[in-house]
């Protein structure tokens with residue numbers, strides 16, 4: 001079975017399980033991979049119908065499955081993501097003597113992969129993104145791009161790599177007109193322009209917002225607009241600085257999943273690096289997490305001998321329990337260390353202790369647990385140690 005066939009099968013299963021919210025977004029990804037304007041028009045017509053008939057789930061499923069069946073007849077070529085699209089070697093950036101220094105950092109970025117860039121404030125995330133975007137010059141090391149589309153100037157480079165900063169600029173006119181403007185700059189025929197723009201509007205859940213102006217959109221929808229605008233340019237490398245900053249928790253998860261799915265396109269994958277403070281959300285979708293501490297890349301290898309946390313099971317717990325009581329109940333589990341950090345406990349056990357045993361112990365003592373997480377392999381442990 002090809003990747004495309006496997007994916008269509010998955011999407012059919014979402015609809016069969018009546019998970020139409022996810023199924024419909026994945027259906028649109030399958031449609032985008034066909035690059036077939038007739039399919040796009042089918043999806044656009046169905047999106048319009050769906051917005052007008054929000055309660056007719058059965059018909060939506062039926063019509064979606066029909067489109068999927070048409071998509072399955074279109075051959076989709078697998079893109080070979082073997083070669084990195086960016087290779088940075090020993091990159092160093094200094095803002096001057098006795099000031100912040102980033103690096104040396106070495107990094108290889110492949111299309112189809114999502115890289116999460118995390119770290120506390122002021123540790124160099126934006127600096128690294130701006131270097132990769134060629135907005136900022138590095139002092140030492142090499143940075144090589146290997147794009148499919150040739151670039152002869154920094155202007156050309158801008159269509160291969162797109163950097164969306166934390167604060168984006170105001171625009172004028174309607175959301176849809178602004179998106180159409182992007183493609184008209186590439187000299188696209190007006191009919192195709194309309195179809196591609198409406199497809200992207202549908203994909204980013206902007207259908208009911210397409211006639212609104214900048215000041216009529218919430219920050220979250222402004223970010224969706226930026227993503228739609230960016231993806232219309234079909235970049236090969238996408239650099240996002242804090243894209244989740246203004247989104248509510250559910251929207252953060254939806255946008256991250258969408259980005260992952262779009263970047264994982266079968267025939268047109270994109271390499272994505274995004275910086276964020278939303279560690280868990282980012283870890284969930286990232287193929288690799290880059291944790292920056294004082295400008296250095298701290299490698300997240302739980303087994304690494306260089307990390308002083310490697311020999312522990314580390315658990316984060318929020319519970320209604322006194323510190324002394326917690327200490328006492330964990331004595332049997334050979335408790336190593338108990339830290340109270342920002343309202344939650346960080347508990348260290350020898351690595352031989354299994355996480356379910358911690359759960360069992362808390363249950364046995366009827367501790368009122370609000371939240372618990374095993375952070376042994378998460379970069380979260382760097383934030384608390």
Ligand SMILES: Nc1ncnc2c1ncn2[C@@H]1O[C@H](COP(=O)(O)OP(=O)(O)OP(=O)(O)O)[C@@H](O)[C@H]1O
Pocket residue numbers: 095099100119120121122123124125126127128
């Ligand atoms: N143009 C500049 N000149 C001098 N120092 C700078 C400049 N830009 C950034 N810095 C310093 O470099 C360090 C790293 O900044 P950077 O914005 O890269 O961090 P960050 O991890 O993105 O932080 P945040 O999470 O707060 O956005 C900070 O100490 C900052 O003050």
